[in-house]
Amino acid sequence: MAVIDVEDVSKEFQARRADVLALSRTTLRIEGNQVVCVVGPSGCGKTTLLNLIAGFLQPSAGRVLVDGSPVTRPDSSRAVVFQSDAVFPWLTVRRNVEYGLRLRGVDRTARKERVDRYLDLVGLADFADAYPKELSGGMRKRVDIARAYASGPEVLLLDEPFGALDIFTREAMWLALHHVNLAEPKTIVFVTHDIEEALFVGDRVIVMTPRPARVHQDITVPFERRGDLDLRGSKEFQDMRIQISRSLREVSGDRD
Ligand SMILES: Nc1ncnc2c1ncn2[C@@H]1O[C@H](COP(=O)(O)OP(=O)(O)OP(=O)(O)O)[C@@H](O)[C@H]1O
Ligand SMILES: [Mg+2]
The missing domain is CATH 3.40.50.300 (P-loop containing nucleotide triphosphate hydrolases)
Structure with a gap:
């Protein structure tokens, strides 16, 4: 807290x-x-x-x-989300959400668990393997939110x-x-x-x-x-x- x-x-x-x-x-x-x-x-x-x-x-x-x-x-x-979405178009939704976790060397099993949890919470569980171009603006925003939470900020x-x-x-x-x-x-x-x-x-x-x-x-x-x-x-x-x-x-x- x-x-x-x-x-x-x-x-x-x-x-x-x-x-x-x-x-x-x-x-x-x-x-x-x-x-x-x-x-x-x-x-x-x-x-x-x-x-x-x-x-x-x-x-x-x-x-x-x-x-x-x-x-x-x-x-x-401290995670930051801006108006313009910050998803990387060349990465799948899963790769986008786990981006910060990979940088920090979080292992694969822990990454998958976290990404699955947040994709589920933002309602994108079925889109883990989609690319951003296949998503609507609102869905890309959900990716942003999931990524922010997945990085484990306070x-x-x-x-x-x-x-x-x-x-x-x-x-x-x-x-x-x-x-x-x-x-x-x-x-x-x-x-x-x-x-x-x-x-x-x-x-x-x-x-x-x-x-x-x-x-x-x-x-x-x-x-x-x-x-x-x-x-x-x-x-x-x-x-x-x-x-x-x-x-x-x-x-x-x-x-x-
Ligand atoms: N890097 C910078 N260099 C010079 N001036 C800046 C810089 N960043 C912000 N400002 C100035 O500081 C003031 C506040 O800007 P800021 O972006 O914080 O406003 P804001 O309340 O977020 O505005 P908006 O609602 O339009 O997003 C503005 O006058 C802006 O021009
Ligand atoms: Mg502003």
Whole structure:
């Protein structure tokens, strides 16, 4: 159960025209096995935050800690899934999912066991020997998720992972993620533009300010019925959707 602490973190980029302050003294604690969705205006610094937690970037000031240890570089305890799928077209689904395990020298029997388990959990058990070109966009995304889980991380960092999918496929992905995470809970940071997605997937929704990103609002999501898409029809759900949408308009400077 990995706990993530973003402690007073600033991140400045040296750009050609002018320096860009993406994060300014951002503080955020994410408890073990919590699913935290991050929403905020485009360009506010969400991906930067994720990259700092992943260890792809280092803070200009402040610290990012996982279980009390500073993050200094990427490692296999934190898996990242981006919007564009990262499957290798020349490898079968099985080879894709076991890619990280092979790199780490995990033996064949253990690899097969893990790959079978996660392909089953994401609903791709019958496609282990297929090539990515034979899969739909949603299925390729499932490969990404299976690969992320198979590598055995404690933390999953998802940057608009379903952003390129149509709504029906996206809904199916929410359920797939719910299903996998129920079997094997992880600490998850999930960046999205979609408020419904944030409410459906997250235990908590963080609304960021425009750049430099800081936490504007930190909302606890109280719903229990994650496996049920009809949850969205409920009054509590719609009330929270309106609340977050208002909060986003507020930070963006728009008024009703
Ligand atoms: N490597 C970099 N060099 C210079 N500036 C950068 C770099 N990476 C990000 N930025 C700038 O930092 C700011 C935050 O970018 P970031 O990608 O984190 O935003 P975001 O919230 O993920 O946006 P979106 O919702 O559009 O994905 C932007 O102004 C961006 O131009
Ligand atoms: Mg981004």
